[in-house]
Amino acid sequence: MNVFSPETTIRKLIEKIRYHEYRYYVLDDPEISDKTYDDLLTELKKLEEEFPLFRYSDSPTYRVGGLPLDKFEKITHTSPMMSLANGYDKADLFAFDERICRELGIEHGHLEYVVEVKFDGLSIELVYENGLLISGATRGDGQTGENVTQNIRTIRSIPLRLSGENGFPSRLAVRGEVIIKKNDFLALNKERSDSGEPLFANPRNAAAGSLRQLNPAITASRKLDAYFYGCGNLNELGIQKHHLWLDLLQKMGFKVFTEWKICHGPEEILFFYQEMLEKRSRLPFEIDGLVIKVNEIRLQNQLGVISKSPRWALAYKFPSEEARTRVIKIISQVGRTGAVTPVAELEAVDIGGVTVKRATLHNYEEVSRKDIREGDEVFIRRAGDVIPEVVKVLTQFRKENTAPALPPEKCPSCRSPLMKIEGEVTLRCESIYCEAQLAERICHFVSKDAMNIQSLGDAFVEQLVEIKCLSSVADLFKLTKEDLFKLPRMGDKLAEKLISAIESSKQTTLPRFIYSLGIRFVGKKTAEILSQTYSSIDALAGASQEELEAIHEIGPRIASSIIAFFRDQKNLHLIRDMLKDGVDPRPVRVHSGTHQPLGGKTFVFTGTLSSLSREEASEEVKKRGGEILGSVSKKLHFLVCGSDPGSKLDKARSLGITILDENEFLQLLKKG
Numbered sequence: 001m002n003v004f005s006p007e008t009t010i011r012k013l014i015e016k017i018r019y020h021e022y023r024y025y026v027l028d029d030p031e032i033s034d035k036t037y038d039d040l041l042t043e044l045k046k047l048e049e050e051f052p053l054f055r056y057s058d059s060p061t062y063r064v065g066g067l068p069l070d071k072f073e074k075i076t077h078t079s080p081m082m083s084l085a086n087g088y089d090k091a092d093l094f095a096f097d098e099r100i101c102r103e104l105g106i107e108h109g110h111l112e113y114v115v116e117v118k119f120d121g122l123s124i125e126l127v128y129e130n131g132l133l134i135s136g137a138t139r140g141d142g143q144t145g146e147n148v149t150q151n152i153r154t155i156r157s158i159p160l161r162l163s164g165e166n167g168f169p170s171r172l173a174v175r176g177e178v179i180i181k182k183n184d185f186l187a188l189n190k191e192r193s194d195s196g197e198p199l200f201a202n203p204r205n206a207a208a209g210s211l212r213q214l215n216p217a218i219t220a221s222r223k224l225d226a227y228f229y230g231c232g233n234l235n236e237l238g239i240q241k242h243h244l245w246l247d248l249l250q251k252m253g254f255k256v257f258t259e260w261k262i263c264h265g266p267e268e269i270l271f272f273y274q275e276m277l278e279k280r281s282r283l284p285f286e287i288d289g290l291v292i293k294v295n296e297i298r299l300q301n302q303l304g305v306i307s308k309s310p311r312w313a314l315a316y317k318f319p320s321e322e323a324r325t326r327v328i329k330i331i332s333q334v335g336r337t338g339a340v341t342p343v344a345e346l347e348a349v350d351i352g353g354v355t356v357k358r359a360t361l362h363n364y365e366e367v368s369r370k371d372i373r374e375g376d377e378v379f380i381r382r383a384g385d386v387i388p389e390v391v392k393v394l395t396q397f398r399k400e401n402t403a404p405a406l407p408p409e410k411c412p413s414c415r416s417p418l419m420k421i422e423g424e425v426t427l428r429c430e431s432i433y434c435e436a437q438l439a440e441r442i443c444h445f446v447s448k449d450a451m452n453i454q455s456l457g458d459a460f461v462e463q464l465v466e467i468k469c470l471s472s473v474a475d476l477f478k479l480t481k482e483d484l485f486k487l488p489r490m491g492d493k494l495a496e497k498l499i500s501a502i503e504s505s506k507q508t509t510l511p512r513f514i515y516s517l518g519i520r521f522v523g524k525k526t527a528e529i530l531s532q533t534y535s536s537i538d539a540l541a542g543a544s545q546e547e548l549e550a551i552h553e554i555g556p557r558i559a560s561s562i563i564a565f566f567r568d569q570k571n572l573h574l575i576r577d578m579l580k581d582g583v584d585p586r587p588v589r590v591h592s593g594t595h596q597p598l599g600g601k602t603f604v605f606t607g608t609l610s611s612l613s614r615e616e617a618s619e620e621v622k623k624r625g626g627e628i629l630g631s632v633s634k635k636l637h638f639l640v641c642g643s644d645p646g647s648k649l650d651k652a653r654s655l656g657i658t659i660l661d662e663n664e665f666l667q668l669l670k671k672g
Contacts, residue, residue, distance in 0.1 A: 006051040010059075011630050013044045017060045035317075038086050045307070056631055061307045072146035072212075075137040077125055078173040078232035082142060083308050084291065084315040090270065096292070096314045097266045103311075104299060109265040112295040114242045115272050116229055116260040118315055120286040121179035122208045125232055126152065128172040131162040138211070142308070151211050154220035159253035168252055173232030176254070180207045181284045184223040202354060203286050225285070228254040234297060241295050262295065269316070277318055289317040322381045322391065323356070325349040330361065330374055330405045334413045334436035338520075340427040342367050342405065344390060346380065351388070356380065359388040363425045364407035371395070373402045411436075419564050430520065430565055432574050433472050439465045441518050445473045448615070449524055450516035451505045455498055463487050473516075474574050476502055477581040506582045509619075513537065513585035517575075520561040528588075528622065529553055530562075535587045537575060541566040588623060596625025597671060604629050606649055607642030609662050620669050632657065640665045 017040050020032055030037075041060060048055040055061070087093050101108055123139040136152030137145035152158060155178065162168045180188070185203040192200070200206035210222035228249050231237070239245050243262060250256045259276070263269045273290055280287060294300050294312040303311040329345040342361040349356050359380045361367050370393055372378065377394040411418055411429035413436035418427045432441060442461045446453040453476070464470045469483045479502060484495040508516075514537070515527035522530070533551055534540040540562070548559035565571055603621050605614050605628075612620075617640065618628045629636055632651045639652040639659050652659055660668065 006047060007054050007630060010044065010047050010051065010054045010056070013040065013047070014056065014059055017041060017044060034086075035088070053633060054631070072148060074140075074144045075135055075147045076144050077137065077142070078127065080142050081123060081125060081139045081145070081175065081232075082305060082310055084313050085309040087314050087316045090266075093266045093269060093292075093314070093316055100294065100303065100312065103303060109267070111264065111299075112241075113263045113269065114246070114260060114293050114295045115263050115269055116246075116291045116293070117257055117276060117283075117287045118289040118291045118317075119177035119179055119227060119257075120202075120204045120288045121177040122204070122211055123175065124148075124152065124178055124211075124226070125173055125175050126158065127232075128162055128168070128174070130170055131168055133158070133160050146212070148211055150216045151213060151219040154216055155224045155226050157225050157255045161253075163253040164248075164251045169233075169237055171233070172237075172252075174228050174249065174254060175230035175232060176226050176228030178207050178211050178224055178226050179203065179285050180210065180222065180224055182286065183284070188222065226255060227257050229256065229291075235301065240297055242293055242297065242300075243295055263292075273316060280318065287318070289315055291315055319381075321351050322379050323349045323351045324377065324379050324394075325356075327372065327374055327376045327378055327390075330367070330372070332408050332412045334411060334429060334434065337440060338429045338434065338437050340408065340411065340418060340429060342407075344372065344378075346378075349380070351380070356388045359390050361390060364405070364427065365425045367405050367407075371404065373398065373405055375399055375402055413437075416568075416570070428520065430568065430571075432518070432571055435471075438471070442470060442473050442476070444518050445516045446476070446505075447516075450512055451508055452512070453505045454501045455494075456501060460487065460498070472574055474577040474581070477506070477578060477583065506584055508583070508585050510535075510537065510585045510587045513583070514540065517565070517571075519565045521558045522562065526554070526558060531588060537579075537585060541572065541575075588619070598624040598626035598668075601626045601637045602629050602635060603627070603638050603640060604632055604636055604648060604652075605640045605642070607645035609640075609642040609665075611662065611666065617665070624669070638665075638668075 017037070020030070020037055020040070044059065045061055048059065048061060085096075087096060097108070097111070100106075101111055104111065125137050125139070125145065126133060127135045133149075133153070135147065136149045136158075137147055139145050153160065162172070180203050182203065185200070185206050188206060189200060200209060206222075207224060210219055210224055213219045229246065231245060234245060237245075239248065243260070246256055246260060250258075259279075261272045263272060269290070269292060276287070276290060292314045294303065300310070300312040305311060326347045327344045328347060331343050331345060333341050333343045335341060342364055344359045344361055346357055346359055361372060370390065372390055372393055375398070377397040378390045379392040379394070380388050381391045407418075407427060409418060410416060411431065411434055414429065414431050414434040416429055416431035416434060418429055420427050429437070434441075439458075439462045442465065443458050445451055446456045446461065456476075461470070464479075464483070464487070467486055469479065469486065470476065479499065481492075481495045481499055484490050484498060510531040511524070511527045514522065514530055515524050529551060530540055534543065543562070545556075545559050545563055548554050548562055549556055598621060603618075603626055605617060609617055621628060632639060632648045632655065634655055636652070636655075636657050639648060639657050640662070641649055641659055642662055649659070
């Protein structure tokens with residue numbers, strides 16, 4: 001059985017969220033929907049509440065967004081630009097209202113809300129001094145943003161000087177959204193298509209990409225617009241209600257979308273929600289929901305904030321847009337990790353300004369459950385406005401004698417038998433020779449924690465696969481300098497360096513070699529556990545299901561995956577080929593039983609060690625029975641401190657943890 005580790009689970013979740021924040025906020029190239037991101041964050045919050053000891057200072061729940069780009073100067077916001085908690089259905093809306101009323105002691109239906117549309121653009125803050133625009137910044141990480149003042153000035157709907165009969169504050173920070181209207185977005189994409197440039201995925205990405213241009217002339221050509229709704233220093237202005245702020249914004253010359261409404265309770269909000277949902281497609285710009293705010297500023301301050309979100313506001317999201325089309329064909333697609341996914345090829349249809357020709361069917365169990373067949377009329381939805389999926393089959397229009405879509409028995413790429421792990425729904429190709437996943441497998445094989453072939457990065461691997469110099473990981477050990485010279489800009493010194501790195505990697509450890517094979521569910525820790533039981537790769541290949549399951553932390557799923565991998569004769573041939581070419585995976589000596597010199601002791605590293613890498617130091621600790629932790633806590637025994645230590649040192653001191661310098665650490669290892 002796999003033992004649940006809250007520390008490991010939380011750390012992995014933090015890294016996953018951080019990666020997707022980077023894709024979304026820095027690269028403007030998200031890989032997941034907003035809903036999926038929200039679900040990840042919700043999962044993290046729940047785990048941190050249940051296990052507060054493992055709520056780390058770098059957790060995304062401590063901050064409000066991702067990292068700002070380095071292309072512009074940084075500007076610190078007047079106050080944090082917080083994101084909003086999301087609601088997706090009536091239950092979320094009523095729960096929000098119930099919580100607010102309970103905390104304020106107000107009877108249901110008597111609390112006043114301001115409800116506005118939620119723009120789908122790029123958030124900004126503008127600062128005015130004595131009525132003149134002095135700076136404009138993107139949201140960035142919520143604390144600091146990118147200085148885009150010159151680009152902001154090119155947007156004609158933004159006033160450079162404030163107006164107003166009753167004057168204006170000496171210093172004012174206003175917040176709003178930069179957008180591009182639907183027609184302007186379509187025209188921009190047509191221009192880019194005509195000139196051979198890549199198209200923007202949606203108006204939000206077009207607005208973000210246009211505002212983040214280093215050349216203001218490009219921004220000026222993009223027909224950007226901006227609407228305003230918030231303030232960074234509202235408490236200093238003496239305004240008592242949010243709707244009065246919206247009125248003041250208009251009087252000062254800002255563009256405000258006037259279709260907002262004051263509502264009392266969720267019942268009135270739902271009427272307005274339905275009204276705006278019906279108007280959504282007719283609006284000149286994209287909106288993805290409503291924003292609900294407690295109207296009275298005094299009550300907003302009383303409610304305060306939690307984590308990254310104000311307690312007094314909710315983003316009530318609209319459902320994803322849908323369209324009707326026809327399934328032309330159902331094909332099987334092999335991903336870079338071996339997952340085989342059914343995909344529907346569709347008659348082209350427009351959803352939210354995007355032409356959709358394909359939709360994911362997720363897995364063949366889902367295809368069977370929904371009974372999706374070639375030729376069917378279907379409704380599709382862009383899940384999270386990103387990934388199209390089939391949500392409904394109109395079976396009443398189905399033609400007679402259509403056949404159900406059956407899962408393939410062999411990989412559509414390499415024709416190897418497909419397998420499905422018990423408890424999973426996804427079909428997988430586990431063949432090391434599968435061309436569709438070859439580059440990904442080789443990149444894993446050469447990575448730092450696997451065979452650690454330095455300098456051979458992903459780009460080199462992909463190029464070598466493309467020119468047919470690599471058809472398996474074993475081909476790495478047959479590469480010659482002449483092969484490498486086929487790559488663009490490959491010089492003699494670099495080729496020599498790569499060949500030398502490949503040769504050096506042959507002397508490796510058994511845990512690294514097991515991990516490098518990319519066996520499903522076998523990560524670094526599992527590889528180490530297996531290497532402690534089996535002294536060679538041949539011994540592991542001959543293990544039975546029962547023997548594997550008898551090992552602590554090796555459950556039926558991992559055991560089944562290992563058995564399936566070594567049952568494939570192609571995999572065994574590949575391993576023998578590498579061993580024949582000189583790859584020598586050596587078992588790692590581990591002190592056993594009560595004689596482990598560091599048995600039961602836990603270590604964390606901070607700073608840089610001069611005599612060995614952190615990975616090497618960790619391996620030396622593990623050899624002696626010690627355990628490496630991810631963070632400083634009361635359960636830690638030793639903090640090993642190198643040069644330029646981080647914040648872990650201060651925390652360790654505050655907890656009274658034993659701190660070792662590099663020399664003391666090396667002496668401790670010698671004793672073992």
